[in-house]
Amino acid sequence: IQNDFPETYGIGQTGLAARATIERKAQAKQLKSYLIFFDKILATYFKHLSKVSELLSINGRLTKTYFTQAIKDIEGFEDLVDAAYDTNNDEVLTELLLEQFDNNIERRNLILDHLLSRFAERFGDYTFLMKALYGSATDEIVLSNKEAFLSDYIAISSERGCGFNYFMQGEHVNPANDAENLWDTDNISGFQKRVSRLLGIKNYNRRTLSSSFVEVYSLINSDSETVFRWRIRDEEDNIILSATEEYKTVSLASDELYLSVLQIVQTTIKEIENAYEQGFVEDQNIGNLQLGISPTGKYSFSVINKGEPPTSTDHIIAKQYKYYDTAFEVKEAMIAIINFMKFKFTEEGIFLVEHILLRPFPEQDPMTPFMPICTDNCEDDCGIDPYSYRVSIVLPGYTYRFSNPDFRNYAETIIREELPAHILPKICWVGYREGTLENMKEQQLQQFEDQRAAGITDLDNQIMDVQNSSLPQAEKDALIAALEAQKVALNQSIDNQIADFLDSIVDQNNDLVDFENAYKDYLVAKTCLENEQPEEIEELLSAMAKLNTIYPVGRLLDCNDESDELEGRIILGQTNIGTL
Structure with a gap:
């Protein structure tokens, strides 16, 4: 001027x-x-x-x-x-x-809100839900969700009413892979892409969801008990985080796993940069990470729960069992695991099956099996016509967000809003991670055996006490005979309980794993056919019929212990009473 x-x-x-x-x-x-x-x-x-x-x-x-x-x-x-x-x-x-x-994150969110508003899109309700789930890490995670949404906007807007191409894929595209463009692919419907971006699902590809970055596995501890631990792998299948404790149930292990992930994403890279600028000492806390230096001068880090005192065994909740030669290397490792958890780690995904594609062809011999159809006085929710204008939407119900009732309600609202008004969805939150159900069954059998061992040990101790007593021999013999009879009865009772348990689970499989396998086999077989259904449709229909929505576990409490807390309460339509 x-x-x-x-x-x-x-x-x-x-x-x-x-x-x-x-x-x-x-x-x-x-x-x-x-x-x-x-x-x-x-x-x-x-x-x-x-x-x-x-x-x-x-x-x-x-x-x-x-x-x-x-x-x-x-x-x-x-x-x-x-x-x-x-x-x-x-x-x-x-x-x-x-x-x-x-404040780069806050201002970038405002800028992207401006861009979203130009297309009449909104993330307000989603942000509020994420705030309750991820706390201080919400803004950065939501920012990446908005960026992904806008990056894919051409596809998720122009293709929102398009289906996926299932015809002449597989070996017709790649002779070395019969599932080419059918599995591990983004060849999915526009609806799935749009809903995935609106819900912040990082990877919307059709893939095997039950096998992910997470592994919850069982082992026998020093007390001969079946316990569980967890670990997380990266994209190269390297173990990058492991549990530090053993857990009595799969549920407890999963809770601690998600707490560890939450603690990591709430730690910022800026906190790490500032700590290194100021200089650090052994066992220094950087956000929710604790930097450690071994007696040999090697560096490592752990995930901590600041809500527990440092002397508690619950203070360090996860650890990367890897040591680094320099402070710079461990710094890069901490930054890498934060970025991985925020932007790549996921167990979420979405399947959509259009029922019209499963319709039988009368001219086919033998005729294709039908989906369940209602007849007079039918009490099942199968409908008069299970094919026209109906879809099944299958999501993994065990993940951190998908097991939250509020997020489920939000997701179901988004799904119904984004589907055409004349399409009726059946939404299923199903399944377990691969191997989880087997671990739970194994633990239940171990509990039966532990109960047997404890009972037998107690009876043996009583027999020994009788033998060492000063009672007349005739009375000793009578008491010992009675105790031996109790041992036989106990063994018989435990055997009956085990038999009943095995009978009850004989047809009980991981419905998500069964569905994934059947759906993949069906697509691979169907892609070569025109007006016919493959034999694999029978397995798919069977797997779809067995899909069972899983709910958060609740507990019935004494009326005198009422409080305003909803966590752990029985909520109609949102809770299961007990677990397997």
């Missing part, structure tokens, strides 16, 4: 005449100082304008949202500003003047 003033003001490039008085020079300098404020505002505005394409970009590469530039070509400028004002480095100047105001 000041360089455009008439030269008589003496504030431009020409300046004042050499004969100007001290007072006149002071007046010019005062005016220049006053105008610098406006020059600085304009310089910042123009710098922002030059960055508009980056600010409105959805690639997520921008680390700053405030920009400025040095004011140049002003005569005597160095006499008007502080020595820290660097006219040769705009980035340093931006950090000096604006870094304290630049």
Whole structure:
């Protein structure tokens, strides 16, 4: 601005005449100082304008949202500003003047909200739900969800009513892979893509969901009890996080696993950077991570629960059992696991089966089996016509978000809103991780055997006490005979319980695993056919009929212990009484 003033003001490039008085020079300098404020505002505005394409970009590469530039070509400028004002480095100047105001995550969310509003899209309700689930990590996670949504917007808007291409795929596309473009593929319906992006599902590919990054496995502890541990693998199948405790049930192991993931995502990379700048000491806490140094000088880190005292065994809840030679290496490892948990780790996905594709063909011999059809006085929820305008939507019900009743309600609302109004969905939250059901069965059998062993040991001790007593021999013999009879009865009772249990689970399989296997086999067989159904449809229909929604476990409590807490309560339509 000041360089455009008439030269008589003496504030431009020409300046004042050499004969100007001290007072006149002071007046010019005062005016220049006053105008610098406006020059600085304009310089910042123009710098922002030059960055508009980056600010409105959805690639997520921008680390700053405030920009400025040095004011140049002003005569005597160095006499008007502080020595820290660097006219040769705009980035340093931006950090000096604006870094304290630049909350990159918050401002990027606002910018993406602006872009979303241009398409009449909203993430408000989703953000509130995520806040309850992920706490302080919500903003960054939701930001990545918005970026993914906008990146795929062409597909999820123009293709929202399109189905997937199941014809002439597989070996017709790749002779070496009969599931090419049918499994482990993004060849899915536009509806699935759109709903996945609205729900923040990181990977919407049709794939095997029951086999994921998580492994919950059983082992026998030193007390001969079946217990459970967990571990998480990365994309290269390397173990990057493991449990530090043993758990009595799969449910307890899963709860601790998700707590560990939550603690990691709530730790920021900025906290790690700041800790390294300030210098760190052994066993220093950085967010929810604890840095450790071994006696040999190796570095490692653990995940901690700050809600528990450091002396408690529940304080360290997970650990990466790997040691690093340098502090820099362990820093990179901590940053890598944070980024993995925030942006790649997932157990979620969505299957959609259009019932019309399963319709039988009367001319086919033998005729294809039908889906369940209602007859007179039918009490099952199968409908008069199970094919027309109906779909089945299958989601894993055991994941952190999908096991939350509020998130389920939100997801079901989104699904019904995004489906065409004339389509009726059957939404199933099903299954267990691969191997989990077998572990639970094994634990139940172990409990029966533990009960048997405890009972037999108690009776043997009683027999020994009788033998060592001063009772007459006849009484001893009678008591021992009675106790031996109790041992026989106990063994028989346990055997009956085991037999009843095995009978009750003889047809009980992991319905998600069965569905995945049957659906994959059906698609591989169906892709080669036109107006026929493959034999594999029978297995698929059977698997779909056995899909059973799983609910959070609740407990019936004494009425005198009533409180306002909903966690662990029996809620109609949202809770299971007991578990397998």
